[in-house]
Each structure stands twice: as structure tokens, then as C-alpha cells.
Amino acid sequence: MGSGWSSEEEERQPLLGPGLGPAPGAARRGREATAVLPAAGPNPGRVYGRRWLVLLLFSLLAFAQGLVWNTWGPIQNSARQAYGFSGWDIALLVLWGPIGFLPCFAFMWLLDKRG
Numbered sequence: 001m002g003s004g005w006s007s008e009e010e011e012r013q014p015l016l017g018p019g020l021g022p023a024p025g026a027a028r029r030g031r032e033a034t035a036v037l038p039a040a041g042p043n044p045g046r047v048y049g050r051r052w053l054v055l056l057l058f059s060l061l062a063f064a065q066g067l068v069w070n071t072w073g074p075i076q077n078s079a080r081q082a083y084g085f086s087g088w089d090i091a092l093l094v095l096w097g098p099i100g101f102l103p104c105f106a107f108m109w110l111l112d113k114r115g
Helices: 049-072 076-083 087-114
Strands: none
Touching: 049 087, 076 087
């Protein structure tokens, strides 16, 4: 992407150094076997610019969904009279935001598996 971005190989490295994360399978063992994280060393982890952009993109999408969600409630009666919408039409317009997020899960899986 840009000249300041880290390489793809760097991004595939774990964010936490060795010994800083829970032991493999620790989350599945139960309450009595929880892993305790040691104190962070000089390099506790890395932050990549691309991840901030992805966070910004998802935040903007969630904000846009919230705008759509809050728009149709106050004007529901006006929209019914002006456009001839039924209650189902207005409910479907509101639901397009959450429906639009469903393909994101498929794309996340595809990016994880195919790169």
C-alpha cells in the first residue's frame, strides 16, 4: 500500500512475543487452569497501520448503520403516506444495515484462508 506500511510477512508474526500469551488450549481447560500472563518485557507487541485502517473502516460502517437505524423510526408515518410504504418495507430498509454485515464474515474467512 504505502511506503510506511509493514510487510505482509511482518504482519503474519504473532503480536505477543513468546511466553506472553496464554498456553495453547488454556481457554478450553476451564476456570482452574487459566494461564497467567507474565509481566511485559521491553517489546510487548506490535501495532500495524493496516489494522488501524480496518478498525476505522468497520467503525465508519457501524456509524453509518446507526444513522440508518435511527433515521426511519421518526419518519415512519411520513414515509408511509408520502411513498406508500408498508410497515414491512420500512422494517426491511432498517434491516439492510445488519444484513450488509453478513458478507463481512465470509470475506474475513476468505482473507484469513487465502491471504
